[in-house]
Amino acid sequence: MRTVRLAWAEIARHHRPLHRIALVFLLIVPTLYGALYLWSNWDPYGKLDQIPVAVVNEDQPVEVDGRTVDAGEMVVQNLKDDPIFDWVFTDAADAATGLENGDYYLTITVPEDFSARLASGADATPQRAEVEMRRNDANGYVIGVMAETVQAKLHEQINSAATEAYFESVYGNLATLRDGIAQADDGAAQLRDGLATADTGAAALASGLVDAQDGASQLADGATQVADGATQVADGTQQIADVVNPIADDLVPAIPAVADGAADLTTAVADLTGTVSTGADSLTARVDAGNQALADLLAAHPELAGDPAYEALASAVGRVDTRVTEVSTTLDAIHTDAQSLQSDAQALQSSVPDLQNTVRDAQSQVNELNDGAHEVATGAGEVRDGAAELATKLTEAKDGAAELSSGVTTAHTGATDLASGLDQLVAAVPALDPDQREANAAILGDPTDVTLTVDNPAEVYGRGLAPFFFSIALWVFGIVVFLVLRPTSGRALVSRSPSWRVALAGWLPILGVGLAGSWLLLAVADVALGLDPVHAWASVGLISLAVAVFTLIAHLCRSALGLVGSAVLLVLLMLQLAASAGIYPAQTLPPALLALHPYLPMTYLIEGLRVTFTGGSPQTLQRAVLVLVGVGVAAFVGTWAVAARRRTWTMADVHPPLED
Helix, strand or coil: CHHHHHHHHHHHCCCCHHHHHHHHHHHHHHHHHHHHHHHHCCCHHHHHHHCEEEEEECCCCEEECCEEECHHHHHHHHHHHCCCCEEEECCHHHHHHHHHHCCCCEEEEECCCHHHHHHHHHHCCCCCEEEEEEEEHHHCCHHHHHHHHHHHHHHHHHHHHHHHHHHHHCCCCHHHHHHHHHHHHHHHHHHHHHHHHHHHHHHHHHHHHHHHHHHHHHHHHHHHHHHHHHHHHHHHHHHHHHHHHHHHHHHHHHHHHHHHHHHHHHHHHHHHHHHHHHHHHHHHHHHHHHHHHHHHHHHHCHHHCCCHHHHHHHHHHHHHHHHHHHHHHHHHHHHHHHHHHHHHHHHHHHHHHHHHHHHHHHHHHHHHHHHHHHHHHHHHHHHHHHHHHHHHHHHHHHHHHHHHHHHHHHHHHHHHHHHHHHHHHHHHCCCCCHHHHHHHHHHHHCCEEEEEEEECCCCCHHHHHHHHHHHHHHHHHHHHHHHCCCCCCHHHHHCCCCHHHHHHHHHHHHHHHHHHHHHHHHHHHHHCCCCCCCCHHHHHHHHHHHHHHHHHHHHHHHHHHCHHHHHHHHHHHHHHHHHCCCCCCHHHCCHHHHHHHHHCHHHHHHHHHHHHHHCCCHHHHHHHHHHHHHHHHHHHHHHHHHHHHHCCCCHHHHCCCCCC
């Protein structure tokens, strides 16, 4: 219990407000240090999309089988669709300048032959395309580690676009392949449908031919019936002969009477002819006599010319003459007809002897023809019906043959399309030997190479982080140096020297020890660890400047605040550890720390040491030097003012607040 009371007594003696504040500060130091540093580095990989990375697309599109292949644009689109980093799409000059000045942490360049190399597989000799990445370790080594961590995903994004372009333009020629397959499929379908139609037509043709065969059989049966009808006609002829013979026997005895009648007709016609001839001659003579008498009368009495009575008489005689002429013509015709009738009667009389045989033959032929004709007509009807049915079946067979022809035509067209499609397929698929297949498969599996070029390489992790740890070491020296040395001696304060000299005198011992310690740090890092700065003397100069500036800041805090100044220096250390971006890019910091980042001296020392250790932009080093010089001058002016104030003694100076 006594031990506990003694321990508590040490705590309890800090009863003044400032004492208690100091205790609270000690209480929260671990939390400030640990939590603040953790906060700054809590999830840097989750903020990669805030790190600016330049993307330069120099690819030139190419034409392959009538299609434009723009693989570079596909890569750009893929990057836009999945922003791993904060992509900035720009040109080569801006990317190079930005990488050197720290505006970009990486650059990604798609070269101008990117599409052409991917399209080279069109001739079965594909080439792996390249994408160039570049980083500058002067902007921070860990960004390279971060890039390597996501490089597989980045490579996958680029490969995705490259593979799309590869299939689009080269390997397998998918569009042509698909068109060929589609055409072959259509041709196969047409071939199938055509063969189905041909099958139907063939069936119909077979059925029609069977029916035609049946019709032909029926036609043969009809012909048989015609033959039977002919036999029946022969039988009918015999029957007619049996009937006609008795009639002919009765008709023959009557024929002599017909001969006698024909002779009488001949005599009568001869008499008629004579009478007509005589009458015609008599009428003509009389008319001629009348005309002569009128002529004689006119000759004897010319004055009758124009006399109406004479003219009427002459007209009447003329009309009689005309009528007589007509009668004469008619009588001539009668005479002619009578002569013809007489000739016919004589022919009849001469042909009467043959009439009996003619009658018998005619009667026999008529009866025979009549009966046979009925039978032939019946057989011919049956033949007609059979022929009609045969014609119908042959029509069906013709239609079936037409369907068969159409089906075969369709099948031929389909087979042609199928053959054409298969030809395209064969042409689209390159013939490769085993070695080519293996090589092409390897390229297809990984069609791009992502090459990484490092400017001002740090090469190892420790060399890349050296600027950060050097800065911490130099700042910590400014804190611990006052465990041994005083900010300002009392003798200097009471002396008659100017305040600026008092301030300078108090700072110079600290600077001297700090310079010796910093040079020792640089030598050990170089000799023992292999730091090997690119700019060794610039490194010495910058470290010396940093020691001067950091110790001036520490001297100001201790001179102005005493022991509280050490606490302030410790807080500043915590803030700079968290916000100076010594490990991860500043863009990964929380917004509050990112806003604080440009105002911390350690920020500029880290940037400057990166240039002197591994190389980089001279402008970055110049900026760092100018900022540090400015901060150092301001800190010295502040220390000068504090020294001037402290030359006036107060009770607080006699009894420090944190001392008994």
